[in-house]
Amino acid sequence: MQPETLATLTRPPVATDLFREAMSRLGAPVTLVTTDGPAGRQGLTVSAITSVSDAPPTVLVCLNRSNRSHETFLQNGVVGISILGSPHSELAGAFASSKRSAAEKFAAGQWRKGQTGAPLLADAVVALDCTISDIHASGSHDVLFCTIEAITLHDAPEAGLAWFGRQFHHLPLLQNLTK
Incomplete structure (x- = not known):
């Protein structure tokens, strides 16, 4: 008898509302993801972003294919990521x-224009100026792998911004707590 493989296992799918509730309890950064170019200028708030590699510096961003700005990002090929405070x-x-x-x-x-042409928030905690280097489809989303072409760090951020429990939360820096 052969062991079961992932392809032969059949399980009922997890309910969408349960999955969404679970993910609302996963703290995430708050970013503005923007693009500009021949297909136009678009932007949206995204919390589905993470670092992938430092050689070359790469992040991934997940975009819903049903979002009205999705095609604009793919056509322009550039992404500005402004990490918010x-x-x-x-x-x-x-x-x-x-x-x-x-x-x-x-x-x-x-706003300021990055070297790729992507719009970047002038006072973002961190601004990443990126080009799309690869795209993978997964469920309802495309995962954009973005090579970072330039980074701007804000001089002295006071506090970060996170998304948790379907609300924004202000994250003071540890050094601000000891003052």
């Missing part, structure tokens, strides 16, 4: 809204 929760909310146009979203912040 505590003062940016209102801006994060604006970029998370599907009811706002790209022009309305970008009017809410101060």
Whole structure:
């Protein structure tokens, strides 16, 4: 008798609402992911981002294929990732809204153009200027592997911004707690 392989196992799928509730309890960074180029300017709030490698410096970003900005990112091939701090929760909310146009979203912040042409938030805690180097489909999302072309660190961030339990949370730096 052969051992069962992953392909032969049949299990009922995990309920979507249970999965979403579980993932709401996974703390995550809050970032604005933006693009600009021949296909236009778009941006959205994303918490599904992580580092992949430091050689070459690479991060991954997960984008839902049903999001109206998805194709724009793929066509432009560049990604700006602005890691947000505590003062940016209102801006994060604006970029998370599907009811706002790209022009309305970008009017809410101060922007600079990265060397790739991607928009970067001028006062982001960290700004990553990236090119898309690979794309993998997984379920409803595309996983964009983004090679980092340039990094900008803010001089002195006061606090970070995280997403947990379907709410923004302000994360003071440890050194600020000891003052």
